Amino acid sequence: MTRPLISLAALLALAAPSFAQEAAPAPPSPAEIVDQAPEDEWVAIPPEDLLVMTLAPAADGSERKVVIQLMPAPFSQDWVANIRTFARAGWFDDITVNRVQDNYVAQWGDANYDNPESTGEAKALPDGLIATDERNYTAPGEAIGLSTLLADSTRDLALKTGHVLSTSDETAGVIIANGLVDSYAQLSLFDRGWPLASNIGADDESEPAAVWPIHCYGMVGVGRNMSPDAGTGAELYTVIGHAPRHLDRNIALVGRVVEGIEHLSSLPRGKGQLGFYEDEAMRTPILTVRVAADLPASERPSFEYLATDGASFARYAEARANRRDPFFIVPAGGADICNIPVPVRRTGSQ
Amino acid sequence: MTRPLISLAALLALAAPSFAQEAAPAPPSPAEIVDQAPEDEWVAIPPEDLLVMTLAPAADGSERKVVIQLMPAPFSQDWVANIRTFARAGWFDDITVNRVQDNYVAQWGDANYDNPESTGEAKALPDGLIATDERNYTAPGEAIGLSTLLADSTRDLALKTGHVLSTSDETAGVIIANGLVDSYAQLSLFDRGWPLASNIGADDESEPAAVWPIHCYGMVGVGRNMSPDAGTGAELYTVIGHAPRHLDRNIALVGRVVEGIEHLSSLPRGKGQLGFYEDEAMRTPILTVRVAADLPASERPSFEYLATDGASFARYAEARANRRDPFFIVPAGGADICNIPVPVRRTGSQ
Structure with missing residues (x-):
C-alpha cells in the first residue's frame, strides 16, 4: 500500500528524534506488540506436532520447505494420527501438488489415487490408519470449557454491539480473549493458540454446544469424497485466499502452515476444473514429509506461538482491530477472526 | 478440498439419472444460480471503466493480461480520473510490479519514484492530474440513497441475529440486498455491483452517514505516503490474500481485477521489507496499460457484472451463505461480504 521506498523513507523520518514525537510516541503496531511480548507468553509447539514438507527445489535451485503445525486435542485427532502414520511410513514421499485454485486452496496427494485417467498406479495405503468419522469435524463445547470461558455479560455485549472489538483497550482484551461475533457461527474465539468457532448461545438450544477449527488463511485440511467419507489424511490442502469459512464443519481441519x-501460495494456478493441473508436468513434487520429532536435532525446526489467553495477545488483537500506527488514519473498530493471525515464531534450527 | 479426480467422478455419478435424484434434485450451487441468471440481470461495464494491463510474457512465453474495472461514481472519482490520465499518457508503460507480500498485496508502479537507492530516474508525472484528498476515501450515504435503502426492520433484524443471511430464501434475499452485519463497520452491503460498508445506524449519530468501498480479494487501491498524502494513482496494488479490511477508509480504492x-497473485513473494523485491531482476515488467475504450474493437474486451439488486444475486448470495450443493453437509448460515464475490463475466473479444 505504501509506495515502494517512500514509505521506508517516511518510517526512517519518523524514527528520528523530534519534539512532537517525544511528546507523543507513535502507538505500537501489532508487530511491535508481539515483539515486546514477554518470554513466558510464548508456548513451544511439540516436535511431534510439526511436519516438515520438502518440495522439489524451485526453478532457480533454491530450497522449498513448508512447516505445518498439527492441531492439538480435542480437535481432529484421528486424522492427525493418520497423518503421522502416513509421514512415518514414507507414504507422503514423492506425492505431488495437484491442484492450485486461485483465492482458494493448494492441494497435494497421490495424483494416481482413484483417478480413472491416470497412467500410474495408486500407492497402497499404510497399515494402522484410523477410520474417520465426519461427526468429529466438531468437538464438544465442554472439551475446551467453553461454557465457563464465556461470561454471559461478555457474550451479550458482543452480540449487542455487532462488533466485537471495542476501542477501549481494557474491554477489548476481555472480549477478544473470550469471543468474537462472527458471520459464520454464533461466535468465534481463540483457544490454545487456534482460531475457533462455536454455536454456544445460538437460538436453537436443543443443539449441543460444539466448537470447531475454522478455515483461515494457511489452515490445512483433509480432502475427502462425498459424505459420509471423511478422508483419511492422505490428501491435504491449505487455504491460499480469503477464508473459505463455508467449509467449516464440512471438512476436517488438521493444522496450519507456520x-x-x-x-504453495505462489505456485501457478491450475487451468482445469477446480484448479487441477491439466498438464501433469505442472505438478510440484513433494520429496519428503517428516515429523519434526523424528529428525536429527540439527535439522529439527522449533517454533512457538503467542499464548492466546495472555495479555500480549489481547493487546495485539486489539491493535489489529484498531490500527493506530502512523500509516493509519481511521481505526476500523473491529476485525474478523481470520484477520487476527496467531503469531508464530521460529526458535531454532533453520 | 475434494480429492483430485474422485470428486469429478463423484460429480459425474451424481449427474447420471437415478430414482432418488429424480425425487429430489440437488440444490443448485452458487455457480449454477449465476449460470441461470436471466440476461436482463447482467449489466455491461463501460469500456471507459476497463483497464487492460499487459505484463511481460511468462517464463514459458505465454501472455499475461490483467483486466481491471474502475469504480463508478460516487466513489474515488478523482483517483479514477488520474488513472485514466496516466494510462492515456502512456505513463504506466514500462513500470514494474515491485512488491508482492504473501496474504496481502501485489503492488506496481515506477520503481524509481522517490527511491533514494534507485539507480534510475523517476518518470515525470503527466499533466492534468487532479489533486486528491483523503476525505474522499468515503462518499456521503445520501450519494447512494443509503437511508432509504435500509428499512429499519431489516437493519434491526440483522443487528439482532448477528448473522445476516437467514436460511429462509425469501428473508435472505431482502437482508442480503439491503445489508450485512460486518466486523469492520456498522454494516456492509452491495450497491451497483460493488461491496461496500457504511456507518449508518451506528451509535454515534453525530457522525455523518458515509459509505465506502472495501478491501476484498482482487480490489485495487492507490499507494500513498503518510497522511495527508492520498496518492495520485501512479502506484497501485491489488489484494491477494484474506481481505485486509483494516485498510478501508485509510486508502483510496479505485477498482477490482476482473x-x-x-x-499477480502467483508471482514470487518479495523477500524485502513489506514484500518488496530486493533483487531488481525479480520485478515483473508491465508493458502497457490501456483504457479499453481506446483499443481497436477487435482487441477491446467486454465484461458484465450480475446486478446486485436483482433476484439472481440475492439467490446467489444466499446460496454462498448456505451451501447445499452435494459436497456440503452443514450450511454455514451466514457469510462475510468478501466471501460473496460479485459475479463478473467476459462477453467479448478475448
Missing part, C-alpha cells in the same frame, strides 16, 4: 506457505 | 489476477 512457515513457507509462499512456496 | 480477469487475470492469477498473473
